[in-house]
Amino acid sequence: MKVYLNGKLVPKEKALISCFDHGVLYGDGAFEGIRVYNRLIFRLDEHIERLFETAHTLMLQIPLTKKEMKQAIIYTLKANKLKDAYIRLVVTRGEGDLGLDPRKCKGRQTVFIITDKIELYPEAIYKKGMEIITVPTVRNLPEALNPQLKSLNYLNNILAKIEAINSGFQEAIMLDTLGYVAECTGDNIFIVKRNELYTPPQCMGTLRGITRDAVLGIARRLSLSAHEHVITRHEVYISDECFLTGTAAEIVPVVKVDGRQIGTGKPGEITKLISKEFKELTKRDGVKY
Ligand SMILES: *Cc1c(COP(=O)(O)O)cnc(C)c1O
Numbered sequence: 001m002k003v004y005l006n007g008k009l010v011p012k013e014k015a016l017i018s019c020f021d022h023g024v025l026y027g028d029g030a031f032e033g034i035r036v037y038n039r040l041i042f043r044l045d046e047h048i049e050r051l052f053e054t055a056h057t058l059m060l061q062i063p064l065t066k067k068e069m070k071q072a073i074i075y076t077l078k079a080n081k082l083k084d085a086y087i088r089l090v091v092t093r094g095e096g097d098l099g100l101d102p103r104k105c106k107g108r109q110t111v112f113i114i115t116d117k118i119e120l121y122p123e124a125i126y127k128k129g130m131e132i133i134t135v136p137t138v139r140n141l142p143e144a145l146n147p148q149l150k151s152l153n154y155l156n157n158i159l160a161k162i163e164a165i166n167s168g169f170q171e172a173i174m175l176d177t178l179g180y181v182a183e184c185t186g187d188n189i190f191i192v193k194r195n196e197l198y199t200p201p202q203c204m205g206t207l208r209g210i211t212r213d214a215v216l217g218i219a220r221r222l223s224l225s226a227h228e229h230v231i232t233r234h235e236v237y238i239s240d241e242c243f244l245t246g247t248a249a250e251i252v253p254v255v256k257v258d259g260r261q262i263g264t265g266k267p268g269e270i271t272k273l274i275s276k277e278f279k280e281l282t283k284r285d286g287v288k289y
Pocket of ligand 1: 033150157183184185186187188207208209210211212245246247248
């Protein structure tokens, strides 16, 4: 496997960065996860756009233009002869000293691109559905560390993931500081009630996921009403269907939340329809290489 590191393709074993890299010392950097389906990079422009938006707020200069970044991704995919892949795109502040001051990194940003496979959950989860719980760790306050930022500082999500795992679950609902459902540790959440879709708005603790956007688009095309609206845990418990969305996870049916069965306890019809339409979308919506 070859990894793109600062403009060069290097073997995986040689894809190493400094201990003084602020990405390592402080989680100071931005990332994206992108999927490739049969040589089509799904919503590449949207992912690049979001990476540059995260970097803009972090005042992190990306040493490549958007076009160059796309070319670097394609270059890496081709070098690894991949048709289907998961891409991890990372930009860190780079090597600095032991202080926080990002100016000490002197524009030595680190850029790397890993193209690999990812299988987040076993196939059975997609067929039978997942059981999840709500965990105590709430999603970051937007005025502290905005969940819109796909930054390298993911401890908020990792703490929630640990709580889920400690309780024997693979994924968890995180609430926002008002107690509304925000999202899961790396996925957005949807519920279905009386054939209408609901997903939390992006204003509090919810990342505007690209898969979430794709699902909202699919719903519109299918003439299903879809609302970006605050959701309480009660509304999740009494929903007819529930599912999670994310680039790595794709569409995951949820059949039990905090011990409450959702709907029939099996993946719902609308969830299955959305999953099918999403698969179709990935066959045509993307940048070909
Ligand atoms: C990346 C991510 C998502 C999903 O976003 P996609 O763009 O669909 O991959 C949702 N929540 C969090 C916290 C994430 O990091």
